[in-house]
Amino acid sequence: MSEATSPDPDAVALAGRLFDMARTGDAVQLAAYLDAGVPVNLTNASGDTLVMLAAYHGHADVVRVLSARGADVNRANDKNQTPLAGAVFKGEDAVVSALVEAGADPDGGHPTALDAARMFGREDYLGILEVRGERRGPSTGG
Template identity: 60%
Template sequence: MTDPTQGPEHTGNRGPEGEPAHDPEVLQLAAKIFDLARHGDTDTVAAYVDAGVPANLANDRGDTLVMLAAYHGHPETVAALLHRGADPDRANDRGQTPLAGAVFKGERAVVDALLDGGADPSAGSPSALETARMFGKDDLVALFEKP
């Protein structure tokens, strides 16, 4: 898996004519919110989402706030975003899901938060289940295959 946190941040939002929204203040705010998710600032991220920021806000690589929080090991932030409607299975532009990222990084508390939020271990490519098998994480393979 590649690190989904590298690269310039853009909201990927479109203006009324379908053109990219390039308002520097909007892009700066989005970059700040992505950083807050990366650093696990749960209360501030939750406040922004409560104020109207989309729970599924994604950067120019398709990495959502949940993906960034999951990849950096912040289960409380993940749970807060899922509680506010974020999609636990939304894959980035490389087909990676937050759950597969958490498996790759060895973040068991994040795995649990995502599963509690409805994440599907078979979603994405490679899926969390495939990632667990690839890295010999037999405990997670057993968890994901449990009926």
């Protein structure tokens, strides 16, 4: 790779720190970077967004910080997993609530958040997610 096409090592290091902030729940520091212009939908090499990492690691406060700044709460990673399905899989109640409040689609990705809730017998999540799906309206077609 030539020097002109190589990623800037400082930018790569900063991105790594931002992903760590999402994973560890450092909402205040992450918000400061976002407010300074870091893209809210930044993704890592696996297609995981900051929202995905925060959701999967149980940080509802970070999910709220990101969604308040316009993060795409429905963006799937390279495995077609969504933040909401990840939160359901991990049993992160506060994160599920934060994502639903931010408009996350329970039918997005594969498996969907609804699929995961059914698979793990989470009737509490099914109630929340099915209501969210109905509020979104009927699907197109049929």
